[in-house]
Amino acid sequence: MSTLLNRRSALLGGAALASLFAAPRAWAQAPASAPSGPFTLPPLPYAANANEPHIDAQTMEIHHGRHHAAYVANLNAAVKDHGQVAAMPIEQILARLGEMPEAIRTALRNNGGGHANHAMFWGIMGGKGGAPTGELAEAITRDLGGFDKLKGDFNGAGARVFGSGWVFVTVDRAGKLALASRPNQDTPLMDDGRVLIGNDVWEHAYYLKYQNRRPAYLEAWWNVLDWEKVAARYAAAKAGSLTI
Ligand code: MN3
Numbered sequence: 001m002s003t004l005l006n007r008r009s010a011l012l013g014g015a016a017l018a019s020l021f022a023a024p025r026a027w028a029q030a031p032a033s034a035p036s037g038p039f040t041l042p043p044l045p046y047a048a049n050a051n052e053p054h055i056d057a058q059t060m061e062i063h064h065g066r067h068h069a070a071y072v073a074n075l076n077a078a079v080k081d082h083g084q085v086a087a088m089p090i091e092q093i094l095a096r097l098g099e100m101p102e103a104i105r106t107a108l109r110n111n112g113g114g115h116a117n118h119a120m121f122w123g124i125m126g127g128k129g130g131a132p133t134g135e136l137a138e139a140i141t142r143d144l145g146g147f148d149k150l151k152g153d154f155n156g157a158g159a160r161v162f163g164s165g166w167v168f169v170t171v172d173r174a175g176k177l178a179l180a181s182r183p184n185q186d187t188p189l190m191d192d193g194r195v196l197i198g199n200d201v202w203e204h205a206y207y208l209k210y211q212n213r214r215p216a217y218l219e220a221w222w223n224v225l226d227w228e229k230v231a232a233r234y235a236a237a238k239a240g241s242l243t244i
Pocket of ligand 1: 118200
């Protein structure tokens with residue numbers, strides 16, 4: 001019996017210790033009693049230091065493990081009492097925001113947008129940069145004036161985002177590309193569009209390493225793009241199977 005008691009107090013001690021270590025996460029703004037689904041934080045598809053020296057490991061860890069995690073937790077909290085919304089894929093929620101319950105519409109916009117944007121963002125990085133090839137390179141030349149012009153225009157649009165937001169290249173079912181930027185966690189998915197690539201220009205994406213030098217971050221980001229992943233997104237967009 002004393003063994004059981006000891007085990008019980010050891011377990012309680014463990015839980016108390018765990019909550020102590022969990023305490024610093026409070027500033028990530030996740031509700032304390034967040035449900036664990038239906039939306040989940042996708043694991044980073046590479047090590048946190050995979051994008052160094054251009055994006056440092058600590059930025060990746062905080063950005064993924066705290067910021068993105070908070071969007072997921074807040075999204076789950078928003079849909080908790082809305083079973084029909086909870087059952088919808090995120091891209092449908094975002095494409096039909098105007099039909100969503102008014103009480104949670106802003107939460108869906110901010111946290112659902114944040115979830116979709118970041119899931120896309122992790123998925124296109126972890127590469128070695130370079131230049132696009134093949135059909136995608138041809139589309140960039142045709143629609144955006146070539147890769148060098150795309151980089152210049154994209155970086156310019158990213159630098160001009162006032163405050164927090166994103167810069168994107170969108171892609172339609174015909175494979176046509178266009179440049180777009182959005183404030184906050186808005187995304188072309190909200191216009192039922194599709195994103196080929198996007199870069200996060202919130203300060204949390206770059207401040208530890210670049211401080212206020214957003215243009216330097218925008219320039220460096222191209223070095224971590226994985227063009228094979230981007231080409232796969234392009235093919236999926238044309239096949240109608242690209243989701244977020
Ligand atoms: Mn972010």
